Amino acid sequence: MNSKLWLLGRFVVVGGHVLWEKVFRPKARTVDDVPVSGETITEQWLTAVLCRDIPGAEVHSFEISDGSRGTSTRVAIHVRYNDIGTAAGLPTELFAKTSTSLRQRMLLGGARVIDGETHFFKTFRPMVEMEAPRGYWGAADPASWRSVALMENIAVTRGAEFVEPNAPITRDQAEDLVRNLARLHGTFWVHPSLSVLHTPTDMLVAVRSAIDMKTRSAVGLKRAEAVVPAALHGADERLWRGVERALDIATNDLPPTLLHGDPHIGQTYVTRDGRMGLADWQVIMRGGWAHDFAYSVNSGCEPDDRRAWDRELLALYLDELGHAGGIVPSFDEAWLAYRQQSMFAYAAWAFTIGRAVYQPEMQSVETCLTLMRRITTALDDLDSLDALGV
Template sequence: MNHKLWLLGRVATVGGHVLREKITRPKARSVGDVPASGAAITAQWLTAVLCRDVADAEVVAFSTTNGSSGTSTRAAIRVEYNEAGTQAGLPTELFAKTTTSFSQRMLLGGGKMIDGETRFFMDLRPQVELEAPLGYWGTFDSSSWRSIVLMEDVAATRGAVFIEPNAPIARTQIEDLVRNLARLHGTFWEHPSIATLKNPNDFLAAIRSSIDMKGRCAVGMERAEAVIPETLYGQSERLWAGVERAIDIATNDMPQTLLHGDPHIGQTYVTSDGRMGFADWQVVMHGGWAHDFAYTVNSGCEPEDRRAWDRELLELYLDELARAGGKAPSFDDAWLAYRQQSMFAYAAWAFTIGRAVYQPKMQTDETCLTLLKRIATALDDHDSLGALGV
């Protein structure tokens, strides 16, 4: 109840900020400013944040293209520098993500995601070798829940093409994603720098404080009836118990590492040289490794491919994890964790297709149904509820 009262207060505060911004249309000029949108960015502000470590460097012009809106507002930015900036090799192809609308701020702020990408790109990304965009600047305002992240535009710099969630993925591609996860997890295995991040229990509690996620998952099951296995259809209460149990295990019963948090196949891309990478780090948190592994494999693979590949993918992951500095569990223990940890992936997509009118439409129904079919079939094949004892 206290959290709900806090969130109600935030509704009033954030709503007031959004209204004032629409009226005054403030421009960002100094390093301490947080642009409300791409339209608030100025060359002066870009100079402050991008040229801060290069004497005499200055942004002389910029342009924005390819704007879109979802859980955040996004745009590509092309930057031109003076001679000092050009000679220093400062980045010219950027991608900006802002929280512009009221719904975006309440979703990301209320869900404790408002600072996720800032933390990842500014503090954590430089410490790990994996295929992911580089980060150049990130900050947020705790009162208005304005936020911005400037990152590498991998479409321009690496020829990246984002993976279409409804298309099948090749084995070599899912293997590359699994290796990326293992390097991420191994690098931050029980690392003190991740202790202040939220954990899966925190994340679930934050979502539930603002949205009836359990109820929306039940609605989602009805809307996705055609793709839910008969053995699971109608068992919304039991599935939710499984979600809560799996999330608690990932929080309290597994070695803690840095998690992407939301590594579904639609968050991935392939570069021009064939490397697979992860984008969209808003949900970054600390928890048990299998949360990410199960989510990636079971959302990315068609059921027949996953049945053929998942044991060998797990072996590949464990080998790479050990090389990257993690303490790999035995295969049997890892297989049990994998079986248990697809529950949140199921809830995320049942809740998305089961959205209420007050929730933003984050994905198409086609994408929701494709991923729910893959994930729910994996839950059925692996008897995930039985593995969790619910």
């Protein structure tokens, strides 16, 4: 009840801020300001956040394009500097994500991920060599739940194209993806900077305080029944116990590292050089490596491909993990962890297709069904529930 009252209180406060912003349309001008949207960004604000380390550098002008809305409001920004900024090689092709609407802020703030990308781009991204966007600024206002993440526009700088989640990926792409994850995990294996992050169990508690995820997942299981293996039909209670147990293991039993947290195949991209990368770092967490590995492999691979590749993909991952600084478990230990950690992806996509009318439509029905088919088939093939003892 306390969490519900807290969320209601935040709704009132954040709603008041959104109303005030609609009336007064405040512009972002100083480094302490958090823009409401791309339309409230100014040359002064871009100078404050992009030129802060280069004396005399200034942003002279900028152009905004390619706006879209989802869980955040997104725009591309092309920046022009004075001669000092240009000579310093300051970034010109940027991508900004803001939490503009009340719905966006309540979703991100209620789930305690409002500052996830701020943490990633400011603290973690500079420390790891992997295929992911570079970050240039991030901030979140705790009162209004306004947030901004300013990052590299990889579509321009790297020729990146996002992977269509309903299309199959190739073996080479799957291999590159798990190696990329291993570099992330190995770099931050039991790293002291992880202490600022939530765990998978924390995240589940936060989400459930905002939305009845268990009920919505049961609804989603029913809605996706046509693509779910018969052995899992009507098994929503057992599946939910599996989700809770898997997240407990990821939180308390596996060595902690930096997790992407939501690495489904729709969050990945391919560069012009053919590299697989990960975007959307909103849900970073501190937890066990297999959470990310299982989510990526099971959401990205068609069932026949996964059956043929998963053991070799795991071996590749473990090899790269060791090179990147992680402590490598035995293959049998890792295989068990993979089987067990295949659960959260189910909850994430059952919840998405099982949304109530008041929740935003975060993904198309087609994408939800594709990923539910892949993920639940993996649960059935891997006997994940038996591996968890539920």
